[in-house]
Amino acid sequence: MMIELTRLALPVIQAPMAGGITTPQLVAAVANHGGVGSFGFAYSSPEKIQADLAAAQALTRGFINANFFIFNPVRLPNDSVQASALAALRCLDLDDAQVFTIPTAPFYPHLIDQLEPVWKARPAMLSFHFGLPPHGIIAQAHALGISVGVTATSLSEALAIQVAGANFIIAQGIEAGGHRGQFDWQAKDEELSTRELTTLLIKKCRIPIVAAGGIMNGSDIQALLTRGATAAQLGTAFLCCEESGTAPSYQHYLLTQQDRPTVMTKAFSGRYARGLENSFTRFMQDQTTLPFPIQNTLTGPLRQWATASNDAEFQSLWAGTAYAHIRSMSTGDLMQQLRSEIEAAKRA
Numbered sequence: 001m002m003i004e005l006t007r008l009a010l011p012v013i014q015a016p017m018a019g020g021i022t023t024p025q026l027v028a029a030v031a032n033h034g035g036v037g038s039f040g041f042a043y044s045s046p047e048k049i050q051a052d053l054a055a056a057q058a059l060t061r062g063f064i065n066a067n068f069f070i071f072n073p074v075r076l077p078n079d080s081v082q083a084s085a086l087a088a089l090r091c092l093d094l095d096d097a098q099v100f101t102i103p104t105a106p107f108y109p110h111l112i113d114q115l116e117p118v119w120k121a122r123p124a125m126l127s128f129h130f131g132l133p134p135h136g137i138i139a140q141a142h143a144l145g146i147s148v149g150v151t152a153t154s155l156s157e158a159l160a161i162q163v164a165g166a167n168f169i170i171a172q173g174i175e176a177g178g179h180r181g182q183f184d185w186q187a188k189d190e191e192l193s194t195r196e197l198t199t200l201l202i203k204k205c206r207i208p209i210v211a212a213g214g215i216m217n218g219s220d221i222q223a224l225l226t227r228g229a230t231a232a233q234l235g236t237a238f239l240c241c242e243e244s245g246t247a248p249s250y251q252h253y254l255l256t257q258q259d260r261p262t263v264m265t266k267a268f269s270g271r272y273a274r275g276l277e278n279s280f281t282r283f284m285q286d287q288t289t290l291p292f293p294i295q296n297t298l299t300g301p302l303r304q305w306a307t308a309s310n311d312a313e314f315q316s317l318w319a320g321t322a323y324a325h326i327r328s329m330s331t332g333d334l335m336q337q338l339r340s341e342i343e344a345a346k347r348a
């Protein structure tokens, strides 16, 4: 039977977060506390997807979501653009700057291959970021009892998601950490807040709306549920949980550098994403970047080096605008706190 978001014991979806953050332990702990635990499988191989789903399913019988990016066909730009994108990174003066090379095709994993292990493991939910999945995928999910959600940043995207037959829409406000889920990143961004977008979509759409962006506690969640949201999707709030795969230096910045602004940057991946400002985002402001996700592959060695050397100035520190309210505790404790805060907000 297909999951109905209205019947979640706790209307909380732990956001998918690609890049090793959403471990099976994190996902299972959220699911075991009545929410939905999500994997960010955007860049994962089918083997990794299969292993992670099996590991989480061994730890929980609760609701699991598998999330993927909708990559658009992309080509390398001309030689001079490539040279200047490469030169920008090489002048960073790292120990081994020659480690940067222009990526070659294929530039991203093949969605149909990535979905194979999903059809076998049948998690409760499947969600997509950056656009609609290819024709037939939503019907295939439904035939297996899997509910489908897609991120929207505007009313027009939400209406397209509804027409495509998805079960729910994730309304991503401008406060959200990580990649902006706009279908066409070069189109004008309406930059609606989570509250504005959620309210608009509840009014204009017929399917459940999940609010995402800047939601850090039970009172934030209850405020959106009162407006008619069916659930809330929280990413940043889970980054410092014991079970999350967030690098220690990244967590340290989130917990101790709370005067830092967050910025929208395409320096790391070639598409806009929100994270803490650091030396790399500042340095890259006027530099050439390659298209998404080629820039992501190009900067991979930099991010790996920075993580291994505990240098958060050159890591992508994705976080929403409300990150200063982050809590460092076990996932189970955070879920319990969210539950009691929601109850307290209902009584207030």
Ligand SMILES: Cc1cc2nc3c(=O)[nH]c(=O)nc-3n(C[C@H](O)[C@H](O)[C@H](O)COP(=O)(O)O)c2cc1C
Pocket: 015, 016, 017, 018, 021, 040, 041, 042, 067, 068, 128, 129, 151, 172, 175, 176, 177, 178, 179, 212, 213, 214, 215, 233, 234, 235, 236, 237, 318, 319, 320, 321, 322
């Ligand atoms: C570290 C990080 C990684 C993210 N990666 C993904 C992803 O792989 N897929 C996705 O749909 N959303 C991703 N997001 C966006 C979340 O789904 C969600 O919109 C966002 O976390 C909500 O804002 P908040 O971080 O303020 O809670 C990511 C967010 C963060 C913070």
